[in-house]
Amino acid sequence: MILTMSKPRLAVFKFASCDGCQLQLLEAEDRLLEIAEKVEIDHFLEARSRVVPGPYDVGLVEGSITTGEDAERIREIRRQCRFLVTIGACATAGGIQALRNWGRVDDFVSSVYATPAFIDTLATSTSIADHVPVDFELRGCPIDRGQMIDLITSLVLGRKPRVPGHSVCVECKASGTVCVAVAKGIACLGPVTQAGCGGICPAHERECFGCFGPSESPNLVSLTGFYEQRGTPRDALVRLVRSFNGDAPAFRAESDRLEAKPT
Amino acid sequence: MSVVRRFNVKSLTRVEGEGSLRVRVVDGVVEIAEFSIYEPPRFFERLVRGREVREVPDIVARICGICPVAYQVTACEALEKALGIPVTADIRRLRRLLYCGEWIQSHALHVHLLHAPDFLGAESGFTLAATHPDLVNRGLRLKSVGTRIMEVIGGRAVHPINVTVGGFYRSPAVTDIQGLVPDLEWGLAASLEMIAEVSRFDFPGTPHEYDCVSLRSATGYPLDDGRIVSSRGLDIDVADYERHFAERQVPWSTALHSLTVPDEQPYLVGPLARVNLCHDRLSPLARRAAESCGLELPLRLSAQSIVARAIEIAAAFEEALVIARGAVAEIAVCRVDYEPRAGAGCHATEAPRGLLYHRYEIGDDGLIAHAAIVPPTSQNQAQIEADLRAMLPAALALEDAAATHACERLIRDYDPCISCATHFLTLDVDRKRS
Numbered sequence: 289m290i291l292t293m294s295k296p297r298l299a300v301f302k303f304a305s306c307d308g309c310q311l312q313l314l315e316a317e318d319r320l321l322e323i324a325e326k327v328e329i330d331h332f333l334e335a336r337s338r339v340v341p342g343p344y345d346v347g348l349v350e351g352s353i354t355t356g357e358d359a360e361r362i363r364e365i366r367r368q369c370r371f372l373v374t375i376g377a378c379a380t381a382g383g384i385q386a387l388r389n390w391g392r393v394d395d396f397v398s399s400v401y402a403t404p405a406f407i408d409t410l411a412t413s414t415s416i417a418d419h420v421p422v423d424f425e426l427r428g429c430p431i432d433r434g435q436m437i438d439l440i441t442s443l444v445l446g447r448k449p450r451v452p453g454h455s456v457c458v459e460c461k462a463s464g465t466v467c468v469a470v471a472k473g474i475a476c477l478g479p480v481t482q483a484g485c486g487g488i489c490p491a492h493e494r495e496c497f498g499c500f501g502p503s504e505s506p507n508l509v510s511l512t513g514f515y516e517q518r519g520t521p522r523d524a525l526v527r528l529v530r531s532f533n534g535d536a537p538a539f540r541a542e543s544d545r546l547e548a549k550p551t
Numbered sequence: 552m553s554v555v556r557r558f559n560v561k562s563l564t565r566v567e568g569e570g571s572l573r574v575r576v577v578d579g580v581v582e583i584a585e586f587s588i589y590e591p592p593r594f595f596e597r598l599v600r601g602r603e604v605r606e607v608p609d610i611v612a613r614i615c616g617i618c619p620v621a622y623q624v625t626a627c628e629a630l631e632k633a634l635g636i637p638v639t640a641d642i643r644r645l646r647r648l649l650y651c652g653e654w655i656q657s658h659a660l661h662v663h664l665l666h667a668p669d670f671l672g673a674e675s676g677f678t679l680a681a682t683h684p685d686l687v688n689r690g691l692r693l694k695s696v697g698t699r700i701m702e703v704i705g706g707r708a709v710h711p712i713n714v715t716v717g718g719f720y721r722s723p724a725v726t727d728i729q730g731l732v733p734d735l736e737w738g739l740a741a742s743l744e745m746i747a748e749v750s751r752f753d754f755p756g757t758p759h760e761y762d763c764v765s766l767r768s769a770t771g772y773p774l775d776d777g778r779i780v781s782s783r784g785l786d787i788d789v790a791d792y793e794r795h796f797a798e799r800q801v802p803w804s805t806a807l808h809s810l811t812v813p814d815e816q817p818y819l820v821g822p823l824a825r826v827n828l829c830h831d832r833l834s835p836l837a838r839r840a841a842e843s844c845g846l847e848l849p850l851r852l853s854a855q856s857i858v859a860r861a862i863e864i865a866a867a868f869e870e871a872l873v874i875a876r877g878a879v880a881e882i883a884v885c886r887v888d889y890e891p892r893a894g895a896g897c898h899a900t901e902a903p904r905g906l907l908y909h910r911y912e913i914g915d916d917g918l919i920a921h922a923a924i925v926p927p928t929s930q931n932q933a934q935i936e937a938d939l940r941a942m943l944p945a946a947l948a949l950e951d952a953a954a955t956h957a958c959e960r961l962i963r964d965y966d967p968c969i970s971c972a973t974h975f976l977t978l979d980v981d982r983k984r985s
């Protein structure tokens with residue numbers, strides 16, 4: 289879906305999250321005031337007191353759905369926004385807090401709170417798309433500033449956002465980073481993770497741990513099979529795949545498969 | 552027969568996270584002032600259980616996008632104690648440089664875009680940009696230098712990827728560190744000017760005798776290490792933290808409240824507390840600027856936290872500059888290797904918003920068995936409520952919008968990071984007359 293609008297009305301909403309993706313918008317220091325001239329920022333609680341009621345042209349949604357009240361709130365936000373974009377791993381895949389989806393939520397609540405009865409929480413942390421239709425996803429934990437600016441520019445210009453679907457491997461090759469999986473024997477998720485970060489982890493001599501979620505048609509079975517054969521313990525592979533985007537369907541299917549697989 | 556008057560404020564803005572305020576007034580006496588954080592809980596202490604030691608810094612960073620380094624460094628140091636890993640002076644210096652970057656970006660954001668609008672009658676940094684362009688542009692540039700430090704050392708500003716237990720994955724390029732020097736020189740000069748500027752703001756409120764709590768070390772301004780001290784004379788090792796401070800759950804908030812033990816009193820952490828307790832430890836230029844800004848120390852008004860933040864921005868630039876100028880060669884060992892083993896360790900550092908305490912237990916399998924994390928906002932929550940109770944009688948004489956604005960301002964003074972604890976104020980006042 290492409291919009292053409294001279295000065296779109298923008299709203300930013302937060303659910304369960306760390307604020308880091310919203311901060312990427314505020315982080316666009318030199319571009320921030322420029323952006324503020326191109327769009328009407330009508331609802332951005334973290335940044336301004338003025339709140340203009342909807343409907344809005346574009347809603348940027350950070351965070352995952354973890355309470356009954358939030359499940360209701362996202363439906364109302366969907367009604368208020370012509371174009372709904374999820375920003376980041378929490379909104380797109382449930383985030384790190386979706387690790388609870390593999391446990392008993394009572395156990396999670398009682399491990400932190402003395403009186404669990406006061407805490408309103410759902411058993412799961414789920415993506416926005418699990419609750420309402422989403423028009424576009426910006427991946428990342430956190431999202432990339434360049435991709436965010438490109439998205440807003442695209443909305444103003446009425447073109448398709450330029451977000452690649454290929455893997456982090458392509459970014460490493462483009463930047464001349466030596467492959468950590470091949471040269472250092474590290475179990476790296478780069479081959480199955482969507483590009484966007486610039487391949488920063490392999491450039492720092494460590495594994496990609498999947499901040500941007502699964503790339504287009506990822507072959508996880510083949511990749512984890514290769515790492516396991518080379519000596520990475522299976523439980524370590526389960527943890528690697530089950531992290532910040534662990535509940536993204538392709539990653540979830542793989543960590544569940546690895547766990548169920550007979551040894 | 553009782554008369555009830557109620558008004559709602561739907562949102563606390565310009566803070567990080569979501570919260571609300573419920574007030575109950577009976578015959579003009581404030582009975583309840585509950586500052587509630589309704590950020591949905593994410594259970595981080597439970598999320599790290601069963602994970603590898605090396606995964607912890609990456610996971611706990613996600614508690615807060617504004618201060619991920621605080622969580623990473625605290626976790627690393629606590630786990631290094633648990634594992635008995637000695638970390639080198641070079642690694643500590645780089646961690647301090649990284650941490651200075653986080654203080655600069657977090658404080659510069661709050662001072663210029665979130666807090667200054669309250670003093671200058673603007674609703675946001677965006678509208679302030681039209682009336683005070685120099686101030687906002689300076690703020691954005693200061694913030695970008697902080698961000699740049701985090702990128703050079705941490706590999707990424709929001710959720711750095713280069714921090715690990717034992718040190719860093721890769722030694723930052725010495726040319727990149729040296730390349731920071733011109734911006735740091737500008738930042739130091741700009742932040743010294745900023746101290747003079749914000750010191751001249753009008754500060755509302757009545758003075759408080761805060762029980763300030765912060766780290767304090769033998770040398771240097773509190774940041775990554777030290778003993779815990781307070782205005783009331785407390786001076787303890789971090790290992791004794793849980794004997795002197797306790798978290799209490801209250802029904803109206805998902806953030807736990809911290810109180811002193813055994814007297815169950817609120818206390819203050821953060822920039823105001825640190826400046827009050829450790830101004831003698833400030834770097835030379837920041838200290839001189841603090842002493843000559845025209846305000847008497849200790850600072851006793853929560854609104855003066857903007858001055859404390861400005862002082863700390865200057866101190867962070869001054870220290871970062873010393874470290875960056877001293878970086879003449881790449882450090883020989885950027886990471887101390889270790890074998891995961893059973894153990895327990897705790898550590899505290901000074902996050903931009905105040906004292907941050909972590910404790911971990913590692914099981915025989917080398918995986919995390921238990922974690923306890925006490926973020927600064929939950930420690931300040933009881934103090935925020937105490938301040939609100941003190942100011943409400945006067946505020947309630949105002950019309951609803953003005954009363955709400957006064958409450959919101961007070962809460963913003965604390966720069967509450969509501970994600971750590973929770974974003975949003977609903978002021979619900981129940982005025983009852985019997």
